[in-house]
Amino acid sequence: RCISSNTTTCVDIAGATASTYSIAAADYNQYLRYSVTPLDQYGLSGTRVYTTPTFVDANPRVGNSGLITSSAMVDTSTVVLNWTKGTDLVTAQTALTYKVYRSSTNDISTVAEMDAKTPKATLTNANTYTDTGATAGTNFYYNLMIVDGHGNKIAYGGFHRVGVWVGDRSLLPAGWTGDWVVSILPHGNCPIAIEDGSECIRSTTTSNSSLSYTVNLSYPGQLFFVGVGIGGTGTCIFTLSNSSGTTNYDFSLDNMVHTLNLSSGANTFTWKYTGAGGDRCLIDRIRY
Incomplete structure (x- = not known):
């Protein structure tokens, strides 16, 4: 593993017979390139090859295990959602984006499901959202995703408003x-x-x-x-x-x-x- 474009101070991160390597926590939040040096049975090395330098980033992390709560139903058509802000290894917490979704069916549990829909709101550095268009007496499902500065996404756990x-x-x-x-x-x-x-x-x-x-x-x-x-x-x-x-x-x-x-x-x-x-x-x- 070589930090940035440095090709002289690579660190050995895998054994001599390894053929794969999984990104580790120490690799995140920096530009990395990887080199591989082949060795023959006598220990003689061949030509070292390098990967293209790549910035390694991880998905953001949801706050409080992804819990979404409702602090109040102000009236028959209003739902107030609350959540704990997420974090990211690279993007500042104040710069994280939150996309809020609402559906009449339970089909917004994952990032892929939410990406297929239009968000109700897109917020920055937020931990609450008020939906004033929730039809009285109707079941609604809510969820949100975090998007970091490099486009990485992760879903929260969702919230079910019951119209009983x-x-x-x-x-x-x-x-x-x-x-x-x-x-x-x-x-x-x-x-x-x-x-x-x-x-x-x-x-x-x-x-x-x-x-x-x-x-x-x-x-x-x-x-x-x-x-x-x-x-x-x-x-x-x-x-x-x-x-x-x-x-x-x-x-x-x-x-x-x-x-x-x-x-x-x-x-x-x-x-x-x-x-x-x-x-x-x-x-x-x-x-x-």
Whole structure:
């Protein structure tokens, strides 16, 4: 291996009988040329041959194992995507390009699949993208790729936005036998996010502390994670009823999180605000 065009300080990188060589980590981020010297059975060398000098670069690296999350579904047609910025051995992180893709089917998992489509957006030095054209109640798949300064590409892991609405069982994941049932529809049109890793705010603004909202689900052995933000100075009471009994969870502070074990039978969730009229409970991060 010879750095740049230097032909006098080549380093031996393979044994005398080797016929192939795989690029190693030490080879990246520089111009290299390789020389091969044939030896006969007596150790006499023949004419040394050289390759053309070539810049050796690697694919960029995705951040956080390629995870894409959604920090919020602001309204019925908006999806906010977030990811950790990637890195590259040669191109500065601030110069990396991110191409964002959206599809109605799961056909944007690889670089090749994304290259066959037109990106929704092309961004530089970015870690977030807001899609304001996501049709309400529709499933969408998102993904993105990094492109470095030499055109090398790598795909992230993708994100699935599930368009599931209150009372709609048809789009529930396999295994769910219950239904979303609400006694009174909450204010706003934010979709319920029952997809691992996604989240959504459900506002239950009330002017009457007796109003409550109920969800019935059955999915044995799973855990429910529920975070609540308080819109006023009162308290949100969250109740889980199943074959194990009834448990009340008092969300008296913002951003409290509880872990709930679902039973093998019906699981009924009820929450309501108690306090001055006009305040609210924000049910956030409902996931399985």
